[in-house]
Amino acid sequence: MQGSLIKIDEEIVTSAVASISLLGIDSTYDVYMVKLNNFSSVTTGATPRVRVTKSSSADTTANYNYAAKQLRTDTTFGNNSNTNQTSWDILNALSSATGNIANGILYLFNFNNATEYSFVTMEITQRSNEGLHRGKQGGAVHTVASASDGIEFSMSSGNIASGTFTLYGLKK
Amino acid sequence: MATLEELTVEATAEIEAAKPMYKQVNNDRLEFTDADYAQAVTDLANSKWDTQQFGYIQARQEAYGSIGDQLDMQYKDILNDTTTWKDHIAQVKSDHPKPE
Numbered sequence: 001m002q003g004s005l006i007k008i009d010e011e012i013v014t015s016a017v018a019s020i021s022l023l024g025i026d027s028t029y030d031v032y033m034v035k036l037n038n039f040s041s042v043t044t045g046a047t048p049r050v051r052v053t054k055s056s057s058a059d060t061t062a063n064y065n066y067a068a069k070q071l072r073t074d075t076t077f078g079n080n081s082n083t084n085q086t087s088w089d090i091l092n093a094l095s096s097a098t099g100n101i102a103n104g105i106l107y108l109f110n111f112n113n114a115t116e117y118s119f120v121t122m123e124i125t126q127r128s129n130e131g132l133h134r135g136k137q138g139g140a141v142h143t144v145a146s147a148s149d150g151i152e153f154s155m156s157s158g159n160i161a162s163g164t165f166t167l168y169g170l171k172k
Numbered sequence: 173m174a175t176l177e178e179l180t181v182e183a184t185a186e187i188e189a190a191k192p193m194y195k196q197v198n199n200d201r202l203e204f205t206d207a208d209y210a211q212a213v214t215d216l217a218n219s220k221w222d223t224q225q226f227g228y229i230q231a232r233q234e235a236y237g238s239i240g241d242q243l244d245m246q247y248k249d250i251l252n253d254t255t256t257w258k259d260h261i262a263q264v265k266s267d268h269p270k271p272e
Contacts, residue, residue: 011196018193018204018212049215056197060211076238078230086218156219157186159193 005033009150009167016042016159022167023056023150025111029169032108034151036124036165039102043158044095045129048102049087050140052111052118052148059144064088068122068138080136088140090122095129096161102126104136111148118142173271176221183216224271231268236261 008024025032039048051058066088067081082089091102104124110116124136142148153165174182187193193204193212204212236242237260245257 009198011199013196015201016194017196017201018208020196023197047219058211060214075234075236076240078233086215154215157216158190 004171006169006171007166008032008169011165013160013163013165016161018159019058019152019154020160020163020165021053021056021058021150021152022165023053024167025108025149025151025169027112030109030172031170032111033168033170034106034108034165035168036102036104036106036153037163039091039094039126039153039163039165040096040100040161041094041129041155041158042096042161043155044097045093046095046155046157047089047093048091049154049156050090050106050120051087051152051154052142053150053152054146054148056149058152059142059148060086061144062086063143064140065143066090066138066140068136068140071135071137073133080138088120088142090120090138090140091124091136092126092134093129094126094155097129097131100127100129100131101163106151108151114147115145117145118148174220174224176217179220179224180213180217183213183220186216187213228268228270232264235264235268 009022011020062084064085065083070078070080107121109119111118120140128134194201249257
């Protein structure tokens with residue numbers, strides 16, 4: 001259906017920054033979508049860190065769980081999972097080398113629901129810091145029953161080099 | 173093996189050296205607040221701790237190679253009376269030791 005994907009926020013990183021926030025999640029939509037395009041890191045080997053925001057600030061409490069299948073071209077597929085972390089580790093390590101970028105889609109569920117946890121599904125394709133093609137598919141949950149109004153991306157060390165991060169609402 | 177306190181000192185020095193740091197919100201580039209810098213130190217120290225304590229797990233997984241390749245090594249070891257697979261696993265464990 002035409003006009004079903006409503007753009008809410010977009011951050012285009014052209015000059016390195018330590019973090020970006022996509023804000024504007026409210027009760028208007030039940031499900032939101034984040035598009036990651038050409039996401040790269042200044043520091044080779046740094047891993048993207050993802051957090052929900054509450055009142056526009058990242059929630060840094062240890063309530064982030066995730067489980068994902070890591071798809072690899074060089075060896076057997078792996079599993080990544082963890083509980084009670086201070087962020088979601090839902091992408092593989094990146095670098096600023098040409099082509100070593102990540103692209104993908106995250107779907108955000110229950111972010112504005114104050115009585116449910118915030119859930120995410122993700123589908124990522126990227127060239128890792130070793131120049132290998134990798135993908136990740138899985139899900140994550142923030143186990144705090146309160147409303148989240150956005151999502152923040154940063155790196156385990158160093159800055160985000162570039163990328164276009166776009167938040168959409170899925171029309172009800 | 174460094175303690176978390178030692179890694180926090182290391183992380184503090186790295187964040188100090190990286191100043192000024194910026195966040196991008198609503199397409200505005202804003203310098204970190206004191207609270208943001210404090211969180212960046214905590215995050216970096218925790219990241220260093222995780223790498224030190226648990227980095228060997230992923231490093232070993234990657235170095236072991238695919239199960240298919242390992243089965244091939246074992247098959248050839250049986251045929252040729254060699255220890256290629258056992259040596260390979262021992263080498264990976266030695267190259268990526270588990271922290272004590």
